[in-house]
Amino acid sequence: MQSFDVLNINEIREYLRDPIEYMNKIFNSSLSVYIKSLVNSKLCEIDNYYKNTIEGLTNAVSKLSSLFDPSKEYEQLQLSSLFNDLPVDFSKILKDVNNLLGSVTIKKPVDFCDLLHKSLKNIQNIWTDNEKSESKEKMFMYLEAKLVYWNKIGCSARCPLCSSKCELPDDGHTKHQVSKHLLSAFSGFRDVKTRFPTLIICTEDKSYNSKWGCDKDSIYLPLTEFLSKYHPSWLPFPRSEPSDEHIKKMRAIWWKLKDELCEEYSMIDNTDPLWKFKYGNLISE
Known part of the structure; x- marks a missing residue:
């Protein structure tokens, strides 16, 4: 009934003609704004998570690389040992990789760290260039399907x-x-x-x-x-x-x-x- 309070005559005319259709219009308009705001907010959170995680991992890998001699080969160094030298938060992120490939021997850890640097950059680029837009579309579709059943019209x-x-x-x-x-x-x-x-x-x-x-x-x-x-x-x-x-x-x-x-x-x-x-x-x- 806000239209009556502000004396918006065109909105009032629509309401008097068909209150249900009018409320549907208001609901759909509000729903669209809400979904857009929610999706953008979630994408911003994911952007920040990617940025902070990639930056943190990159710094951690750089520090890890500095512990080894780039000209030396290591015969007994396993991937799990490298992961153990990472901060706890990143060890959790790489837990599945560690379980699957932890026994793999890394002969040149500095080269491995350089490769890991490039891979981390590629991961962020993949999110920015492709996955972000795909995720946005999927989130819109999910929320529209989910929220349309909310009883806002009454x-x-x-x-x-x-x-x-x-x-x-x-x-x-x-x-x-x-x-x-x-x-x-x-x-x-x-x-x-x-x-x-x-x-x-x-x-x-x-x-x-x-x-x-x-x-x-x-x-x-x-x-x-x-x-x-x-x-x-x-x-x-x-x-x-x-x-x-x-x-x-x-x-x-x-x-x-x-x-x-x-x-x-x-x-x-x-x-x-x-x-x-x-x-x-x-x-x-």
């Missing part, structure tokens, strides 16, 4: 008097809830005889003092009886006088949309002309 039920969408999650609840109701005329309620729009907010005392009906039945009933007969899941229905600010916003919206709403719902506009001066300038297209 219950699809709409208030039978003003069409405001239920705010509760789609969790199987049996009683619907809306914190801010709208003018009943927004959903086409009008006087059955005059066809004048019902310009009251459906939780007002005036609503309880009025009679309500639908196309299914020619009998018009007091509010609670009407809801009990046709829309019991909306009982108990709130009864409260809306704030002056909320009334002002609803009337400003009505003044802006009244022509198209009257045409859509076959209502005859009898809006107080003074509303133009009180509320007509509160919203700009």
